[in-house]
Amino acid sequence: MNKPKQDSTESTLGYRSFFPYFRFLKPYWLPFIGALLCGLIYGISSGFGLPFMVDQVFPRIFPDQAPGTPTLSNFELLYLIAWFPAVFLIRGTSGYFNGYLINYCGLRVLEKIRLQVFSKVQILPVSFFQKNQEGDLLSRITSDTAQLQSALLGISNDLVRQPVTFVGALVALVIMAIQREGMSFILLCLAVIPVCVFPIRRVGELLMRRALGMQEKVGSMTSVLSENLSAYREVRAFSLESREEQRFIQSSEEFLQARMKVVKYSHILTPLIEILTAVGISFAIFQASKSSVRLDAVVPVITALYIAYDPIKKLGAINNKIKEALASLQRLNEVLHAKEMIEPRESPLEMPVVINKIKFKSVCFTYEPEQGESIVSPALHQLDFEIKAGESVALVGPSGAGKSTLINMLCRFQDPTSGEILINGNDIREFAIKDLRESISLVSQNPFLFDISVQENIEIGKSKYTTHSIKEAAQASNSMEFIEEFPMKFGEKLGEKATRVSGGQLQRLALARAFYRNSPILILDEATSALDSDNEEKIQEAMKVLIKGKTTIMIAHRFSSVRLADRILVLDRGKIIANGKHDRIYETCQTYRKLYDQQLAT
Ligand code: ADP
Helix, strand or coil, rough: CCCCCCCCCCCCCCCHHHHHHHHHHHHHHHHHHHHHHHHHHHHHHHHHHHHHHHHHHHHHCCHCCCCCCCCCHHHHHHHHHHHHHHHHHHHHHHHHHHHHHHHHHHHHHHHHHHHHHHHHHHHHHHHHHHHHHHHHHHHHHHHHHHHHHHHHHHHHHHHHHHHHHHHHHHHHHHHHHHHCCCHHHHHHHHHHHHHHHHHHHHHHHHHHHHHHHHHHHHHHHHHHHHHHHHCCHHHHCCCHHHHHHHHHHHHHHHHHHHHHHHHHHCCCHHHHHHHHHHHHHHHHHHHHHHCCCCCCHHHHHHHHHHHHHHHHHHHHHHHHHHHHHHHHHHHHHHHHHCCCCCCCCCCCEEECCCCCCEEEEEEEEECCCCCCCCCCCCEEEEEEEEEEEEEEHHHHHHCCCCCHHHHHCCCCCCCCCEEEECCCEEEEEHCCCEEEEEEEEECCCCCCCCEEEEHHHHHHHCCCCCCCCCCHHHHHHCCCHHHCCCCCCCHCCCHHHHCHHHHHHHHHHHHHHHHHHCCCCEEEEECCCCCHHHHHHHHHHHHHHCCCEEEEEEEEHHHHHHCCCCCEEEEEEEEEEECCCHHHHHHHHHHHHHHHHHHHHC
């Protein structure tokens, strides 16, 4: 499945896109103001202080450069020389605190953005994950936020102090031009500055497009990586090592190419501006030599000019960083603004404690077409059936019949395209989604155990219906015997992806979790993987205990489980083709008979 690709050449974001995120700065206004003040001091001390010092102090230290200046005493000399470290001390200290404080604010803002994306990902509908590759999402949350972070840091270091430095140097230049005769030409040298704006703008635009392309490639590369890491068994079992290597080489190469395009533009600006400023400075030197101005008058001017050009270079680099960050922000915004299909009710109905009836009424569901697909046939078509309180129904049907889709509807992972699902006569959309889901215990086909202890993994199931202890849940699910064998018993950590338990144990722990949850509705999506007879028997026993008194829907792959159910619904191509007890539908439904006989034969 591919995520819908954004047109990487078109980018819609401008600087304003950053504005909404400024609200995150609110709690940090004090360090932010401090940072601004430090930036101001830094800018003034470098832009104005340095050239002014060169202008005022030099001629007094070297009196022969300025005739008529009286000879200095040692004390006076020391006092004048002390100006140098003093100005650099002010510049250095304010620069440090400016950088420190603004980084602090920037990182805090970034933390909030990352959290916002993460929180949004928690509430996005299931369809979002079906459309977007896991790796691409991972890269948005990690790489794009890191890109934003690097930009924020760059911006925060320079956005305040460089403009102030520039203005300071400009003021120094203007003062000097007015004070000194024949020096008004230096103002002409400043004409280079507006010329610099054109390459800054153009390079920024080009860079943003390239950066968007690059981040997409990071996403693809992470997808290949995450797929490979999840499928480590398949890779070995089917000897896919070299195929996987090729896939990774290709995506890595594509990333490299995209990255180089970014490098091309991000590094072109500095030399370009340096060349332009060198032209400006050469012009100043040329004019100075022609008008035979003294060296001591030229040095402060050249210093001020250099200091005035430097921020232009740095601002150009910031502009590049902002553009790169905008590309990442665009990718983050795609997640932040993704539609939450499941709209929460404003005043939901209270979830009934006792479930009397679940009713599917003309339920249809069609998946959104993938890119390039025009027509998609419905996954569920006009489903009409009822399940009574305490009844257990087995869903049987060939692969692709719509069994999982039906379950998704009941859990409201997706809403029907048309029709409704009623619990005790009320559309399930009338209930708060959290309450509805709490009333369901779902045991999925591939249960997920977190990298926490056995106890905590069962405890995750806790709901308002929970009445039994964790130990009782473990006993009921036949998990006790293997938990007892763990060195840490219930405190045993299960390892990432529960690699430390067998397939059968994993399923029993999932049943323990459902047992502990004790919700009135039970959904069992039976695992397709083969189990040894001991495990199979233990799981069957556990299921028998679990479904007692619960309104149960089970996707049954093994006919031994079908026997546990009161009734069987046979689904084929999104439609119910049979509904009843085993004996009768074995006689009347050919699809069912075929499935049953096939399994008996294996
Ligand atoms: P079952 O659980 O019985 O194997 P599913 O409910 O998974 O069947 O699938 C029913 C139909 O919907 C199939 O034709 C399948 O290809 C399609 N389908 C399932 N999931 C998606 C999806 N995320 N996007 C598009 N089509 C899907």
